[in-house]
Amino acid sequence: KGFDIIFIDPPYMKGFEKDALIHISEKKLLKEDGVVVVEHDMKDSMPEQIGSLTLQRQKKYGNTMLSFYYKEA
Numbered sequence: 001k002g003f004d005i006i007f008i009d010p011p012y013m014k015g016f017e018k019d020a021l022i023h024i025s026e027k028k029l030l031k032e033d034g035v036v037v038v039e040h041d042m043k044d045s046m047p048e049q050i051g052s053l054t055l056q057r058q059k060k061y062g063n064t065m066l067s068f069y070y071k072e073a
Contacts (some may be wrong), residue, residue, distance in 0.1 A: 002031040012041040018050065021069065025051025036069040 006024060011018035017038045026031055036048065036053060042065040048055050053069040060066075 002029055002034060003063045004031055004034045006030060007039070008032070008036065009039040013044055015022055017044075018047065021047075021050045021053055025053050028052075030071055032071055034071065038067045038069065041069065 008017050008020050010020065017040050021036065021038070024036060030036060030053070036058065040046065042060055042063055044065075046055060046058075046065075046067045050069070052072050054072050055067055056070050057068045058065055059068075
């Protein structure tokens with residue numbers, strides 16, 4: 001049960017992405033082998049760990065950053 005992929009693209013620099021990651025972790029919305037992709041401004045730092053989710057990699061596109069979170073095994 002849960003989602004394979006969750007894509008988050010909230011308004012930049014508002015902190016909504018961190019709240020969304022907490023909610024995803026607490027409600028167990030992601031499958032064991034799923035991924036959460038967060039689009040955010042490159043100036044907005046993302047936590048290495050948030051709940052059961054761990055930041056595995058980031059990819060920069062201009063001023064935009066994609067952060068990829070996976071469930072801890």
